[in-house]
Amino acid sequence: MYRYDEFDARFVKARVAEFRDQVERRLTGSLTEDEFKPLRLMNGLYLQLHAYMLRVAIPYGTISSRQMRMLAEIAERWDRGYGHFTTRQNIQFNWPKLRDVPDILDALASVEMHAIQTSGNCIRNTTSDPLAGVAPDEIEDPRVTCEVIRQWSSLHPEFTFLGRKFKIAVSAAEEDRAAVATHDIGLYIVRNDAGEVGYRVLVGGGQGRTPMLARELRAFLPKADLLPYLEAALRIYNLHGRRDNKFKARIKILVHELGIEEYRRQVEAEFARIDRDAIAAPAEEVSRIAAYFAPPDLPVRPAEDAAFERALKTDPAFAAWVAQNTHDHRAQGYRAVTVSLKPVGGVPGDATAEQMRVLADLAERHSASELRVTHEQNIVLPHVALAGLYKVFRGLAGAGLDAPNRGLVTDIIACPGLDYCALATARSIPVAQAISRRFADPRRQAEIGPLSIKISGCINACGHHHVGHIGILGIDKAGVESYQITLGGHAGADASLGERTGPGFAYEEVPGVIERLVERYLELRSSRRETFLQTYRRVGMEPFREALYEPAL
Amino acid sequence: MSLLFDRDGELANPWNRIEGDAPLPDGAVIVDLERLGSVDHAPLGVHIPNNTDPALLVGDFGRIALISVGFPGFSDGRGFSIGRQLRALGFAGRLRASGPVIVDQFAYLLECGFDEVEIPDAVAERQPLELWRAALARAEHAYQRGRQGARSSILDARRARNA
């Protein structure tokens, strides 16, 4: 994975020194809260319902054992012993004090981490496929592009005071595991007819109160043109994106109002005028970065392992976990492991300091000291040998991290909701917990099969409910929490936005509502192989609506 | 009143900002964009709000010595792109950022092509010149290449290291 050179290190240190100075200036009144707020946000610091919240970047979701241990230390030393992994491959600490934050940032800098641009109206952490560099179906490691973008977008002089936040995702695989179409700019690494590798560029995706899937801006962009083209696209947005209404300020609204053709015309005109050589990452710089993402030096392994096969036969819990939570690795004799942060009844995405250390240790011993954070709020150990899988499983089980539920009904995404968030209008986490308890039986989960439930505690849609197979949106209805249900959303390559079933439900009703939807699906599916999403796409909304609003007598 | 400075410190302001159709005094004047076409004067400057298309000014570059770009609030970053575009279009005169910007934006302004900054007194009271100098001194390196960078480019530094 990428390692800082002396320039990266100095850059991050200077940024911490700057923030320390900004905090000082805030405390002395030289900076007003109005002036300080965007500055602290650009360093990942929010003021939430109960406390400040610090969001730390985990660039494109890749993190080392050493870094994970530092997160554990921060959780214990400056927070309440845990952290929350987010849907954008970051981690949040929920209880830091303002006066401690510069020290926390220093601690992060010591392990080559930062909180730069994890919030604010700027270019956010570029997200990617959690199986980057591992998955057999990818053209190249998308993290090279992500790191090029990370550096280019860090404290960009022109794009640090945009009209609104700006999110970029990159995928290089056949299967889209990065929800590319829901980003302000989405990049698919593709091969053109001539066999050259470049980018298919999408623009204008986003969730929030006006969900839209991104449109194609360029079918093929040569690799060398990436940064100049992004500058052109961002410049048109910076100049012409709406600034009169926060809720209409994302690029998706600009693209929608101009039309994709007109937006494209303006971007291409700007791109034609740009001094590309001055902006493009030099080829030797791209190779320098790419060298860090060379596949790890994994020992050559046989395709099969006898002890592993034995464990599969003797320990059914292990077999179930392997079947559900491991993924093919391009190296023979290895698997990528998804560690579920969704134990039954748990808080989706939360990990205690102790669990972080267990993960760090297991990665160090069994996964080339590397981990990934997924946008589903889980952790991946990307390089585990078959021979080590059982030890990893036992180690995870000892820390309550062995839920065999990746992609199943209890693998729920939830935003922090009203329990933490200053913007939320309803609770999310307790809803997720209640649903998870309702479907606790692992055999029942396996029977139901792939099903993504995503819960947002307000219209801003941080819980990605628009792209949940079942989406749940909590709103405030005259002081009472009410939950609207959407069906048929999906975040993959064939992305779709969910459709609302009808009137909302009370907090207590939600688990029962989900159960009725699931029961109806089980009745409707054409075979055990037809997933919830496939069934919904085949039969449509009506049968599900009946299940919710006209219960059988 | 306002405080005017560049990277080297405070500047005397020889420019008279002329509102609307007020008569033009001798000496350097800055007029509104609407008036630019009908004015024959030197030295001539123009003030543009941050929703102006810089391409409209290209024909006048030869007779404009200064362009002042309005920053209505520090969080409205359109002016940064306008600075970049004016330079890309070939404007070689003096470029001024005018409005309540903050010290943390000084390096960015310089890198987007601005030469000088004019802030209202109310901002200058809380953010005196020393703070602007200190912010610039602290901003060491940038990952991008600025036009007349306050920060030196990491790309160039890496190239030099590897040479």
Next chain:
Amino acid sequence: MAKAFTTTVFAANDLIGGDSVYLGADAWVRDISMAEVAGDPAEAEALAARAALGERANIVVGVYAVDVSLADGTPWPVTRREQIKASRSTTIPVGPAARLDVAA
């Protein structure tokens, strides 16, 4: 139509610590039961003016009025959001506490 007046207290967050705080008789307090209650618009205006001083003095940020009901003279928020804020914690065990809860 003007909204009927509801008894209110003034909430904010402590600038340095970030904790939720309420305007008390002579200081910002963490316990809402110690908050000064405005019983009519004039009292609310006076409290708002005092609260604004706290903001200007860089003691607190984000001052706003919270509707409360009174039980034996003790204020408690009306809305779920403000109840959670006033309780100074989440509605669920979290972090290491959550793990103890699962184990229990």
